[in-house]
Amino acid sequence: MADGVRPMLMRLRRNGVHVGVFLLGAWAWAGGLLPGLLEQWDDIAFLGWQHVELVALSGGAAILVGVPLGILFTRPRFRRAGDIALQVLNVGATIPTLAVLALSMGLLGIGNGSAIFALFVASLLPIVANTMAGLRAVPPPLLEAARGMGLSTRHTLFQVELPNSLFVIYTGIRTALAINVGTVPLAFLIGGGGLGELIFTGIALNELGIMLAGAIPTALLAVLVDFIMAQLQFWTIPRGVNPLR
Amino acid sequence: MIRLHQVSKTFPGSTVPAVDRVSLEVPAGEICVLLGPSGCGKTTTMKMVNRLIEPSSGDILIDGRSTSDCDVTQLRRSIGYVIQQIGLFPNKTVEDNICIVPDILGWDRRKSRERAAELLDMVALEPGAFLHRYPRELSGGQQQRIGVLRAIAADPPVLLMDEPFGAIDPINRVIIQDEFLKMQAQIRKTILFVSHDIDEAVKMADRIAIFRDGRLVQYDTPDNILAHPASSFVSDFVGGDRTLKRLQLLTVRDAMLADPPRVRAADSLKQAVATMEEHGHQTIVLVGPRGRARGYVPLQAARGAAGTVGENHEALPTTIRPNEDLRTAVSTMFRHDVSWLACVDEDGMYLGYVTLRGITRLLSETYRDG
Ligand SMILES: Nc1ncnc2c1ncn2[C@@H]1O[C@H](COP(=O)(O)OP(=O)(O)O)[C@@H](O)[C@H]1O
Numbered sequence: 001m002a003d004g005v006r007p008m009l010m011r012l013r014r015n016g017v018h019v020g021v022f023l024l025g026a027w028a029w030a031g032g033l034l035p036g037l038l039e040q041w042d043d044i045a046f047l048g049w050q051h052v053e054l055v056a057l058s059g060g061a062a063i064l065v066g067v068p069l070g071i072l073f074t075r076p077r078f079r080r081a082g083d084i085a086l087q088v089l090n091v092g093a094t095i096p097t098l099a100v101l102a103l104s105m106g107l108l109g110i111g112n113g114s115a116i117f118a119l120f121v122a123s124l125l126p127i128v129a130n131t132m133a134g135l136r137a138v139p140p141p142l143l144e145a146a147r148g149m150g151l152s153t154r155h156t157l158f159q160v161e162l163p164n165s166l167f168v169i170y171t172g173i174r175t176a177l178a179i180n181v182g183t184v185p186l187a188f189l190i191g192g193g194g195l196g197e198l199i200f201t202g203i204a205l206n207e208l209g210i211m212l213a214g215a216i217p218t219a220l221l222a223v224l225v226d227f228i229m230a231q232l233q234f235w236t237i238p239r240g241v242n243p244l245r
Numbered sequence: 246m247i248r249l250h251q252v253s254k255t256f257p258g259s260t261v262p263a264v265d266r267v268s269l270e271v272p273a274g275e276i277c278v279l280l281g282p283s284g285c286g287k288t289t290t291m292k293m294v295n296r297l298i299e300p301s302s303g304d305i306l307i308d309g310r311s312t313s314d315c316d317v318t319q320l321r322r323s324i325g326y327v328i329q330q331i332g333l334f335p336n337k338t339v340e341d342n343i344c345i346v347p348d349i350l351g352w353d354r355r356k357s358r359e360r361a362a363e364l365l366d367m368v369a370l371e372p373g374a375f376l377h378r379y380p381r382e383l384s385g386g387q388q389q390r391i392g393v394l395r396a397i398a399a400d401p402p403v404l405l406m407d408e409p410f411g412a413i414d415p416i417n418r419v420i421i422q423d424e425f426l427k428m429q430a431q432i433r434k435t436i437l438f439v440s441h442d443i444d445e446a447v448k449m450a451d452r453i454a455i456f457r458d459g460r461l462v463q464y465d466t467p468d469n470i471l472a473h474p475a476s477s478f479v480s481d482f483v484g485g486d487r488t489l490k491r492l493q494l495l496t497v498r499d500a501m502l503a504d505p506p507r508v509r510a511a512d513s514l515k516q517a518v519a520t521m522e523e524h525g526h527q528t529i530v531l532v533g534p535r536g537r538a539r540g541y542v543p544l545q546a547a548r549g550a551a552g553t554v555g556e557n558h559e560a561l562p563t564t565i566r567p568n569e570d571l572r573t574a575v576s577t578m579f580r581h582d583v584s585w586l587a588c589v590d591e592d593g594m595y596l597g598y599v600t601l602r603g604i605t606r607l608l609s610e611t612y613r614d615g
């Protein structure tokens with residue numbers, strides 16, 4: 001019985017989603033929303049691209065800096081520095097991202113640069129913290145076995161430590177990008193551009209259409225980034241240490 | 246060959262040495278078990294060999310070469326290392342775990358993977374089924390087997406094993422120990438093996454080194470340790486049943502009376518009695534035309550009786566092979582409520598017999614020696 005019911009339920013659910021999207025579209029069209037959005041298309045494309053650039057530049061830089069920094073702070077030589085860094089990071093994580101933006105503007109002035117810098121700092125924290133947590137959680141017997149068999153520190157890092165902490169590191173990157181994508185609309189406030197421009201303009205003018213023209217693509221982008229991260233996490237982490245498979 | 250010469254280790258911040266002037270020599274191809282209570286310095290002694298711990302003083306030589314002269318990573322790659330927690334890399338398949346040292350040594354990939362399959366065969370794990378599994382998909386016993394294979398993959402002459410079978414349940418431990426001994430008979434590594442279990446030590450060791458508070462208190466063959474403990478510490482440690490443990494180390498052949506008189510089916514009972522009285526035996530074994538053990542005649546029943554042995558003998562309750570250990574022999578005697586056993590080879594040919602008295606005498610003889 002269950003064999004027959006489950007696929008049927010799934011089909012119903014999928015059809016339900018289709019119908020829902022269709023109804024939403026119809027409602028939006030009738031309400032003049034979609035035509036409104038299409039009118040904004042040029043703005044959406046231009047600002048959307050700016051938005052993606054902000055995420056890519058600040059997020060990419062945070063990954064490129066954060067992971068090596070996390071590695072460095074877990075090397076025996078920098079153990080004490082690592083302990084201090086972790087405390088600083090924990091305090092840093094409590095600062096609201098809007099405050100980070102404001103501080104960055106105070107430091108670098110208005111513009112793209114200070115927006116990217118603020119986003120970079122906000123994404124850096126979870127990446128460094130998770131990289132350190134992941135590396136510190138590698139079971140000591142693995143390290144002892146590696147050392148005892150004559151693996152160099154580089155071999156140990158790349159063949160043992162990183163693969164075994166990859167899942168935690170990815171989780172940090174995923175959190176960081178979620179924070180990043182969520183904060184990018186605020187970047188407009190310090191002159192960073194992006195889809196926030198449409199959102200805040202829409203709010204200011206009390207124009208629902210303009211606001212949604214910014215909000216809907218922002219939401220879609222957040223979903224897309226998280227989806228890509230989930231796929232990466234699933235496929236690039238070896239099966240032996242991947243709790244997802 | 247591994248040679249430790251006056252090796253000591255005092256950890257920073259400690260006043261007493263963890264290992265105190267230990268000297269010992271493990272001949273090539275032998276297993277030396279480091280034995281002693283927890284905290285007596287066994288692990289520290291072992292880790293000084295591959296320099297996971299640097300000795301405070303003294304010298305360690307492998308095949309005549311001082312380890313302090315070797316490059317430390319080269320040294321470690323030439324020494325197999327097995328730890329109790331196994332430490333298989335969960336991110337690597339069984340195959341890649343086994344090949345880790347060959348890979349960093351730059352072996353040809355095809356050659357190393359072939360070797361991995363051969364090694365799995367040696368421990369009766371089907372290569373097709375196991376090569377591409379991950380450690381989390383194996384049982385504890387299987388993981389420990391892979392841990393041992395990983396240590397010998399690059400064919401190092403020396404192997405260090407720190408309580409390698411300590412985390413395995415008793416039933417599987419015995420199986421793995423037997424399997425490992427069989428493998429060692431082929432690969433003939435020079436092995437330092439840490440254990441805190443006297444039974445394991447007696448079983449695995451060619452020589453046992455007994456430690457107490459960082460000092461080597463006795464270094465000898467298992468039988469000598471059991472027969473002649475050097476101090477009350479050693480005799481307490483090996484246990485009150487050390488004589489019973491010795492039974493495991495001696496074989497039936499050691500206690501067997503070889504080539505004793507025997508009778509054939511056509512012989513008369515009178516002749517049988519005469520032979521027994523001549524040798525002072527209580528029983529005599531009947532053999533077939535080609536020498537197979539067929540039965541026996543007790544002196545009591547044969548005395549004064551007429552007829553041939555063929556018509557008047559009793560069946561042997563059981564027999565034993567000369568390569569069985571004496572523990573098995575004694576336990577077989579108890580099980581069948583007899584005080585002697587006929588020894589036969591794999592074809593059933595009568596070789597001799599062992600008696601409970603003979604075994605007792607053998608054990609006490611070596612005590613008198615010392
Ligand atoms: N890294 C270390 N630092 C300080 N003391 C140690 C260290 N390793 C072992 N010890 C001490 O050395 C002694 C011997 O330890 P160990 O060789 O591990 O004993 P065993 O393996 O026989 O149980 C113990 O008293 C232990 O506390």
Ligand SMILES: [Mg+2]
Pocket residue numbers: 287288289439
């Ligand atoms: Mg130990």
